[in-house]
Amino acid sequence: MGAKVSRNDFEWVYTEEPHASRRKIILEKYPEIKQLFGYDPLFKWVVTGMVIAQLAVLPFIQQLSWPVMLLVAYCYGGVINHSLMLAIHEIAHNLAFGHNRPLHNRLFGFFANLPIGIPISISFKKYHLEHHRYQGDEVIDTDLPTLIEAKLFCTTGGKLLWLFLQPFFYALRPLVVRPKPPSPMELINLIIQLFFDAVIVKLFGWQVLVYLVVGSLMAMGVHPVAGHFISEHYMFRKGFETYSYYGPLNWITFNVGYHNEHHDFPAVPGRRLPEVKRIASEFYDNLPQHNSWTSVLYDFVMDPDIGPYARIKRKHHGLDS
Incomplete structure (x- = not known):
């Protein structure tokens, strides 16, 4: 399935990102999709349940040996925290309470952030919306690997190591490629998170905080749910820059x-994205797609024709916002 990607450069294109134009075509044919726009009223309850499910096990975590604790962090805690990261992704699009209540979304983002252990909610939004608007832009889209990453981690072993280090690249890359001064809301996010972490240590000890933080990091690396980092935009088929996955981990x-659907319609909450695909199926059924995130990770590491270079890039034309 490899895309025969050069190890010396990315795939440069001179077209606009494909989602805005496809969105326009789909809405002309299926205007009823606009009825799917808006926040999901069930979302806040699902996220609250996930936070409670994580906090409920903390008294038991402090009684575990370190090896068992790390296993539970990989299989349970990290999965919940990764799901909470994707809840923060929904919140970044104002899909918790709607565009008319931005402060409600930000405050709920602080809450969803708590079990993750590291403050990410506000910073993620700051960069992620640019990834949508300027997909593939060599300067603005910080989802793209840097040239150094691509050169250092293009072998089989290098790609595996790069996957393990993914959380660090994901967090630190924007600070290097596109640094921005911290906003007041980011500082509030930091203060709330540090206070919560201190309470966790006071109540349960350091091992439980390690469980939360290390679980978050492990589930962003070599882990089935982390397959979406690779599946979304790495070029498994030449010329295609966004891929959907329709398997059970959704x-x-x-x-x-449902990543093509999400980029086409970021105003549609995740729970309704399958309905977008159902309505406009002829636009999505024939696009290259994935059915296993675990297979995506395996293929990424083992296929010499796929690697950090397998991304579509566009020259920056001063469209900075």
Whole structure:
């Protein structure tokens, strides 16, 4: 399935990102999709349940040995925290309470952030919306690997190591490629998170905080739910820059696998994205797609024709916002 990607450069194109134009065509044919826009009233309750499910096990975590704790963090805690990261992705699009209540969305983002252990909610929004608007832009889209990453991690072993280090690249890359001064809301996010972490240590000890933070990091690396990082935009078929995944892990990730649908209609909450595909099926059924995030990770590491270079890039033309 490899795309025969050069190890010396990315795939440069001179067209606009494909989603805005496809959105316009689909809405002309299926204007009823606009009825799917808006926030999901069930979302806040699902996220609250996930936070409670994570906090409820903390008294038991402090009684575990370190090896068992790390296993539980990988299999349970990290999965919940990764799902909460994808809840924060929904919140970044104002899909928790709608565009008319931005402060409600931000405050709920602080709440969803708590079990993750690291403040990400506000910073993620700051960069993610640019990824939508300027997909593939060599300067603005911080979802793209840097040239150094692509050069250093293009072998089989290098790609595997790069996957393990994915959370660090994901977090630190924007600070290097496109640094922005911290906003007041980011500082509030930091203060709330540090206070929560301190309370966790006071109540349960350091091992439980390690469970939360390390679980978050492990589930962003070599982990089935982390397959979406690779499946979404790495070029498994030449010329295609966004891929959907329609497998069962969508059930616990707010349908982030419906990624073509999400980029076409970011105003549609995750729970309704399958309906977009159902209505406009002829636009999606024939696009290259994935059915296993685990297979995506395996193929990414083992296929010499796929690697960090397998991304479509566009020259920056001063469209900075």
